[in-house]
Amino acid sequence: MTEVRVRFAPSPTGTLHIGGVRTALYSWLYARQQGGKFILRVEDTDQGRSTEESARVIVESLRWLGLDWDEGPEVGGPNGPYFQSQRLDIYREVVEKLIASGHAYRCYATKEEIEAAREAFAARTGRKEGFTFESPYRDGKQPADPSAPHVVRFKAPREGTTAWDDLIKGRIEIQHSTLQDFVLVRPDGMPLYNLGCVVDDITMGVTLVARGDDHMINTTPQILIYQALGAKVPEFAHVPMVLAPNGQKLSKRHAAVGVLEYRDMGYLPDAVLNYLVRLGWSYGDQEIFTRAELIEKFSWDRVGAQASRYDAKKFAYVQGEHLRMLDDARLAEEVAPFLEARGVKVAPDDPRLVKAMPYLKPRAVTLVELAEAAEYFFVDEPAMDEKAAAKFLTPEAVPHLRWLASTIAGVEPFTDAQLSPHVTAAMEAEGLTMKEIAQPARVALTGRTKSPGLFEVMEVLGKDATLARLERAIERAGT
RNA sequence: GGCCCCAUCGUCUAGCGGUUAGGACAUCGGCCUCUCACGCCGGUAACAGGGGUUCGAGUCCCCUUGGGGUCACCA
Numbered sequence: 001m002t003e004v005r006v007r008f009a010p011s012p013t014g015t016l017h018i019g020g021v022r023t024a025l026y027s028w029l030y031a032r033q034q035g036g037k038f039i040l041r042v043e044d045t046d047q048g049r050s051t052e053e054s055a056r057v058i059v060e061s062l063r064w065l066g067l068d069w070d071e072g073p074e075v076g077g078p079n080g081p082y083f084q085s086q087r088l089d090i091y092r093e094v095v096e097k098l099i100a101s102g103h104a105y106r107c108y109a110t111k112e113e114i115e116a117a118r119e120a121f122a123a124r125t126g127r128k129e130g131f132t133f134e135s136p137y138r139d140g141k142q143p144a145d146p147s148a149p150h151v152v153r154f155k156a157p158r159e160g161t162t163a164w165d166d167l168i169k170g171r172i173e174i175q176h177s178t179l180q181d182f183v184l185v186r187p188d189g190m191p192l193y194n195l196g197c198v199v200d201d202i203t204m205g206v207t208l209v210a211r212g213d214d215h216m217i218n219t220t221p222q223i224l225i226y227q228a229l230g231a232k233v234p235e236f237a238h239v240p241m242v243l244a245p246n247g248q249k250l251s252k253r254h255a256a257v258g259v260l261e262y263r264d265m266g267y268l269p270d271a272v273l274n275y276l277v278r279l280g281w282s283y284g285d286q287e288i289f290t291r292a293e294l295i296e297k298f299s300w301d302r303v304g305a306q307a308s309r310y311d312a313k314k315f316a317y318v319q320g321e322h323l324r325m326l327d328d329a330r331l332a333e334e335v336a337p338f339l340e341a342r343g344v345k346v347a348p349d350d351p352r353l354v355k356a357m358p359y360l361k362p363r364a365v366t367l368v369e370l371a372e373a374a375e376y377f378f379v380d381e382p383a384m385d386e387k388a389a390a391k392f393l394t395p396e397a398v399p400h401l402r403w404l405a406s407t408i409a410g411v412e413p414f415t416d417a418q419l420s421p422h423v424t425a426a427m428e429a430e431g432l433t434m435k436e437i438a439q440p441a442r443v444a445l446t447g448r449t450k451s452p453g454l455f456e457v458m459e460v461l462g463k464d465a466t467l468a469r470l471e472r473a474i475e476r477a478g479t
Numbered sequence: 480g481g482c483c484c485c486a487u488c489g490u491c492u493a494g495c496g497g498u499u500a501g502g503a504c505a506u507c508g509g510c511c512u513c514u515c516a517c518g519c520c521g522g523u524a525a526c527a528g529g530g531g532u533u534c535g536a537g538u539c540c541c542c543u544u545g546g547g548g549u550c551a552c553c554a
Binding site for chain 1: 518
């Protein structure tokens with residue numbers, strides 16, 4: 001059996017968006033499952049639109065997601081270079097072969113001539129779509145000047161069909177009559193998509209091509225190139241689009257499209273992968289998967305053929321599940337940078353931070369929310385919500401806070417397990433209830449009305465800080 | 480418009496000829512409760528329409544409708 005070799009081949013013309021991530025993810029999962037190779041190749045032959053910045057963002061995005069590649073930018077490999085703009089010599093050689101074998105020809109028709117033909121077509125048919133250019137050079141017309149600017153076109157068959165068995169879409173068959181003599185090389189020598197893609201996939205030994213289903217139209221021309229070159233045609237898997245909630249094309253209006261935005265919003269890479277994999281792929285009733293499970297369970301035949309819509313709510317749910325799955329030490333490491341971004345310096349292995357995690361994580365979805373919820377533990381004085389203070393830190397609350405302070409002062413160890421029964425019993429003896437005590441105390445300790453359980457907060461805070469905060473609140477409420 | 484793809488709850492989906500059409504998110508009730516969450520229990524909610532094939536169609540075929548993609552010297 002030959003080694004599975006799959007690639008992700010983005011063009012660096014923007015951020016890596018979630019649709020692209022899903023395609024990359026499926027490919028990566030398949031490569032990892034099969035013990036094959038995952039190749040990253042940058043298709044930057046459009047000099048006008050490609051940017052180095054975009055290539056950097058794509059690499060950074062994949063790194064953050066943990067979709068590591070065996071060959072490609074930064075890691076190299078035996079079939080490099082992995083930027084198409086550095087592979088021009090390879091394409092040139094292949095094109096000469098195609099021309100020599102009669103599969104391609106030089107076309108000297110100018111853009112103006114093609115445009116004129118297009119307009120004549122529009123005048124004749126009343127529509128501008130569906131135009132195919134018939135080059136006079138296809139059948140051997142000689143140019144006035146062979147050194148004049150020209151493109152190279154593929155001599156597409158006019159009859160017959162091309163078919164393939166798509167791993168996702170099933171058998172697809174296309175009539176050659178719908179094809180035109182597509183351009184392989186621009187006048188400046190830069191290859192076009194269909195040529196570069198096929199040549200690279202051949203020379204890189206790619207066995208399975210997975211891409212968005214908006215590329216399905218390109219598959220027939222590409223198969224024809226494989227055949228003209230006498231190369232083995234790989235398998236194809238055309239992954240459906242990810243659409244906006246309203247069924248339209250996904251854009252920044254509908255969602256954060258670039259994956260790095262999710263990193264900044266405090267999403268976990270595994271959650272992003274989990275959400276995206278389930279968008280189109282299913283495994284019975286299971287919704288939440290670890291990375292290892294995904295690698296084990298993924299298969300192309302369980303990828304749906306229809307487009308799916310982005311759902312931010314479900315995404316948030318999946319993220320919340322992954323947040324809660326993470327063990328406390330790891331979670332503390334993840335959240336520390338987000339605390340620091342808020343101006344709160346905490347060591348990632350601070351014991352209080354780790355101890356707070358079990359109490360905080362049921363109440364947060366993103367790392368940003370988690371940091372927000374952890375903040376008051378690590379500042380000298382919690383930021384006071386004035387509305388909360390006005391409502392709960394009243395003169396009437398003072399006796400309760402005093403009572404609470406004196407009741408807990410002698411508790412050792414100062415933990416939820418000790419505090420909770422001790423205070424409850426004392427309250428009962430005094431005829432007090434948690435309802436009267438809890439909210440004023442919560443505001444005193446955290447500065448807000450929502451938090452983990454009162455005694456859990458006390459445990460993380462420690463006795464000194466707890467008593468100090470109660471004292472300050474009593475002073476404030478007493479005036 | 481031509482060509483191509485697609486079609487089960489609002490959304491993601493299970494279903495691969497015989498099911499009370501299942502799960503998840505969302506939504507609506509309720510429980511738990513010191514707040515907020517988490518969690519738990521329950522409800523509403525779908526086979527686009529029409530023809531076939533078959534003893535029997537969500538499942539197979541055709542048409543219609545609807546949605547998407549694509550018609551470049553972009554990828």
